[in-house]
Amino acid sequence: MTLAIQFDDVRAAAARLEGQAHRTPVLRSRAIDALTGAQVFMKAENFQRMGAFKFRGAYNALSQFSAAQRQRGVIAFSSGNHAQAIALSARLLGMPSIIVMPQDAPAIKVQATRGYQDGQPGSEVLLYDRYTQDREAIGRQLAQERGMTLIPPYDHPHVMAGQGTAALELIEQTAADGPLDALLVCVGGGGLISGCAVAARHLLPAIQVWGVEPEAGNDTQRSLAEGRIVHIDTPRTIADGAQTQHSGELTFPVIQALVAGVVTASDDQLVQTMRLLAERAKIVVEPTGVLGLAALLHRAQGLPDLRGRRVGVILSGGNVDMQRFAALMAA
């Protein structure tokens, strides 16, 4: 079976992102190396434009629109990082964006998304009532009426290839002293891990790519065990970027083919890891963003012993409301 993307797609995405996405730094911490017994290389996507890796996939997708598509613009359903990534990428490429969010989305997220649209003509945040309105119907109607293109948050080859550039860069940035032995990546719908696995396994065939899900939402772990895409209820976890109900039709086969396994981290472990990063590395990372590092620090069940190994982790984003961050740090 042919996978939805190949390494050349990731390489081409990297070329499109050149000069647009930040080549984020790879951070080291003596404290984290000591705690894990590994050499840990942290790809700081919390420093990415709009604060998360999602910019990579969104920009890669939108930059491949035809002239006609650009004129009509893009639609996305999201109240999270995908929304902001699409809004910013659309503005940079000079096209309208409509971001569809539930009416009860936090005001700060609506405001941030409008900020990224920043006067781009034809752009707006469209609020719907999630109890009485069907967002799929809204999407279909808008797409028909206005001829706009819908970009989903993960199950799209251009999105997957764009996200893979995070691993491509990490491997390039750490190559001087030898290959990485393992890469830990957070898993929601699988866009990031599928792209990263394609890049990593091509460049370093022996690398083990591990996914990490919130304990409360281990649908991908279960899907791998059952050999089919398992659907779950929206999980209750602070890792809001991983509150997905199932992996994608395109992402799951890549995960099956290239990922060593999926392990989990608890919310409590996420908070401890966020605090460690704030105290020792002086950085703000959102709950979803620390999934990989939390699994390593807490030796998640199923993960091999990585002491003495060179381990990459993707810190996927830093978008967390400060009131919420403060509450978690104080807990």
Added chain:
Amino acid sequence: MTLAIQFDDVRAAAARLEGQAHRTPVLRSRAIDALTGAQVFMKAENFQRMGAFKFRGAYNALSQFSAAQRQRGVIAFSSGNHAQAIALSARLLGMPSIIVMPQDAPAIKVQATRGYQDGQPGSEVLLYDRYTQDREAIGRQLAQERGMTLIPPYDHPHVMAGQGTAALELIEQTAADGPLDALLVCVGGGGLISGCAVAARHLLPAIQVWGVEPEAGNDTQRSLAEGRIVHIDTPRTIADGAQTQHSGELTFPVIQALVAGVVTASDDQLVQTMRLLAERAKIVVEPTGVLGLAALLHRAQGLPDLRGRRVGVILSGGNVDMQRFAALMAA
């Protein structure tokens, strides 16, 4: 009058720090550029070893000890970043350190300092009762009994020269696109700003170096106005690194000669700036560390209009207890 340090001292310090101190990154933020109307270049000393610029001065001083001095070791009085900087530098150079702290210093600071001493023979944290004991007497006694060398937190040429390497690096790191027009530096006892002013004015004679003090502790501002070192009571401010009562005999003449002026920032402005950096730049900076940026963002009285200018700021450190950080972010 000859100043305590010259540019060659800073250059020599940079050579000593090579491979020991981190060459910390210079951060940019579109949000901060937009808010200030300037191009702002932030030297991220919160990412420095032990979390603050103080490592530079401490290591520079200790690495110049004679063989006899190294054998006997170093004493410092501090419950803040200077303590940790001396403890770490001493261990790296294989010498004993005694750090004298008040008995009521936060346990976390005592623990952190002991952590940096990490088994170095002859090293300890010595607690004294600040209500009944005289720390100067303790110091004299230790120095006499054990032949140890006291390194003060700012009023020492080697400390000043070491701190100046932060500005030296910042200017090198930003030189490609043209010179900086201004540099904003926090002021406690004046170690950082005196070293930075020497480096900056040598490399860029036209640069304006501005100091920033907490509103509640503007002794250096007053000293410049009066032409002599003014002493004040320990100021009540969240900027604990700038709770000094007066600038130094060695630092003040450098400030008089090379600094354009000193302005102030309020505690409320510091909190707002810390929050902005956490939300937008995803970094943790301690209250003292944001003094320079706070003055720029809030157009401190006395500061010239810097819109359209290239402005360097030193984010001097990131050591803030997480409970305290959380409380400030939630406020």
